[in-house]
Amino acid sequence: MALLVQKFGGSSVADVDAIRRVAQRVAASRAAGDDVAVVVSAMGDTTDDLLDLAGQVSPNGPPDRELDMLLTAGERISMALLAMAIQDLGTPARSFTGQQAGMHTDSSHGRARLLDVTPSRVADTLKRGEVAIVAGFQGVSEDEDITTLGRGGSDTTAVALAAALNADVCEIYTDVDGLYTADPRIVPAASRVTRITIEETLEMAAHGAKILHLRAVEYARRFGVPLHVRSSFSDQEGTWILVDRPLTGALHQDGTTRHTSSASEPHPETHTEDPMEDPLISGIAHDKSLAKITVVGVPDRPGAAAKVIGAVSTGGVSIDMIVQNVSTSPHGLSDISFTLPEADGAIAVAAVRDLQQELGVEDVLYTSHVGKLSLIGAGLRSNPAVAQRMFIALADAGINIEMISTSEIRISVITDQDVLEDAVRAVHSAFRLDSEADAVVYGGTGR
């Protein structure tokens, strides 16, 4: 008997039929003897509809506090309906708001951070053998104001609840049946990943994979919550995201099974292949909405990079990748490049130009419309053949690499936005990640 936290996104509870389907799944888990806490998002388009109303009544932009009050009505509706549907199947269930579930946050409306999670009412409900349903995305501040956790907030709620309840697993039900080796909309032959480490998932989420929110993955990593990403529309096994394992350990000895068909999944440990021919790749993430700034001729002295990056960050711009080469110029000058969300380009350029004189920088170059491809897998740094194969694949496809950045488990390259999808396909093929089965993708996204 396990304690499960099951999270259902907006597309999983989009209408009455979907809610009843989720209710059957939850009731079945309960009937199998597991304790079940459910975290639920607002139904389908509810959030967008409410945002639309807010825009209509406040042409000058709705105030954050009231927007949180408004949007949290969405989960209130879905969770109450789900509790009703589960009870209608004869399984006792009760719903809890973020406040009732002990989701205490700071006061940053619209992007509140969890401070403390004390789900005693949820725990009591589970102890009585009932299903507890918790509103995703929402919390309560120390001033007892209603807050929301921002986009991806329901995933974060689920992981935080699982951590606080010491759940055996946090199941993330979504409209895709797991994590894929690449976005199946771009690489139709992308294959489902059976198992992946939390660190690799973190890199995937941080570098553009949309299925799990970065913040939820960070939370799961910190608190050691195993995640299981599954489809709410099928009984596919989905993807297990495992924690508390060394990055290059036993798991990765069987990592080669990740891109085999699901038929081999029951015994992944027994499956081996040549680790050189098939490196330990988890998948390819990509991000299409980036821009790039290169600061040319930065004096090679301590603090120069800090000043450049500091000026941009102060303007509220979130910087993505930073690359600085060693100074080879006789004048001790180097170039610093960094990527950032395309939407923040103008602010960032202005911030750097303001510094140009002070720093004695030669030039500031701005390139919008760049893309990033990230190859993620265990032990990449210690395996130069992987990078080599990746760069060859890109060269063979005629794709120019503008920047390179690597971590222990990731190699990212910046390319022109227009060739990014070709790049993803080329690298996916080069690492033989292509599956014979088509990926299953259902429409819509939750929050």
Place this chain on the structure above:
Amino acid sequence: MALLVQKFGGSSVADVDAIRRVAQRVAASRAAGDDVAVVVSAMGDTTDDLLDLAGQVSPNGPPDRELDMLLTAGERISMALLAMAIQDLGTPARSFTGQQAGMHTDSSHGRARLLDVTPSRVADTLKRGEVAIVAGFQGVSEDEDITTLGRGGSDTTAVALAAALNADVCEIYTDVDGLYTADPRIVPAASRVTRITIEETLEMAAHGAKILHLRAVEYARRFGVPLHVRSSFSDQEGTWILVDRPLTGALHQDGTTRHTSSASEPHPETHTEDPMEDPLISGIAHDKSLAKITVVGVPDRPGAAAKVIGAVSTGGVSIDMIVQNVSTSPHGLSDISFTLPEADGAIAVAAVRDLQQELGVEDVLYTSHVGKLSLIGAGLRSNPAVAQRMFIALADAGINIEMISTSEIRISVITDQDVLEDAVRAVHSAFRLDSEADAVVYGGTGR
């Protein structure tokens, strides 16, 4: 500078335009220097839409607790949107749930009773010069579960908030521009009542007038909250409901102005007419959905009536009017008649028939499809000419009276349901309540 509580029903906030109209009214009150707390119902059809969803996900009937959780999403949406709309006009405003506003109730989901009202956050908001918006209809139980107050709950919230804040007046904005001498849908010439006592309003509400919920009126009477019923669609003066005045005092010396045109309203005190020709009538209430049970030949001994009524009440039937004549039979037998909601007829008849043998009752007669007309005004009992005129009017219209019951300020008669509307019109004319101006009735009802 006054402290106003303004309550807006569902039809007053039915859509974005309506919400913006309400926002302008609230902002204008604030700009005029008054402190304003607003109580708001769910938008238009929201409650019905949510009930419909509940029915779809729980064919066996939704559980009360979850239904309360669901329905309270309605006010959350309307109050947040109203706060946004008010802020958009440059007037600071913040919304509060029933819980945040200190609406503490018992745990009777769907029909919770207020136990304690501690609106300290609302008071603080007003002190800062901001508008406070409170969700009507909802509260929180001692177990921190969300509760609703049942139909008419938003009126009750408003009155309770006004009492707790010691407000100068509780303004009830609705889709009709005040209390009328009769239902304008039945008596198009019904005239608006300018002033009325709380006791008369209580009788009106208890005997079928739909504009104010009985419970809210009872609350206002107990805590001495002056009410002002107004239209949210016009600037009509509406109806003042006054408290803490003797039933036959100064107010009723000018009660004759109630059915004059609004032109005379600014100085009602200076307006006098022959009090005999125009008795002190506030209006006519009616109720069309009643049934009648007559218990024939009840032994005229102590406790007999109590047993009959007790048996019916135990079955959960709410009894309306009870009439027992003095015993004139040589055998010491009398008849007891009572009215009750038509829907409860079968249960009540069964309960009384069960007792028939034990009590030695001769017969139990059941009549469905009866109606009740109530004439309400000050000092009716001390003015027999009023009853006489009413009975003559009904006789002239060929309407048979089946039962009569009177109080200090009310005369009620039971008639056949089919002639009830004719009866209302006949009595309305007989007391010269007809106005020359047409009544203004806007569609829809709030909760």
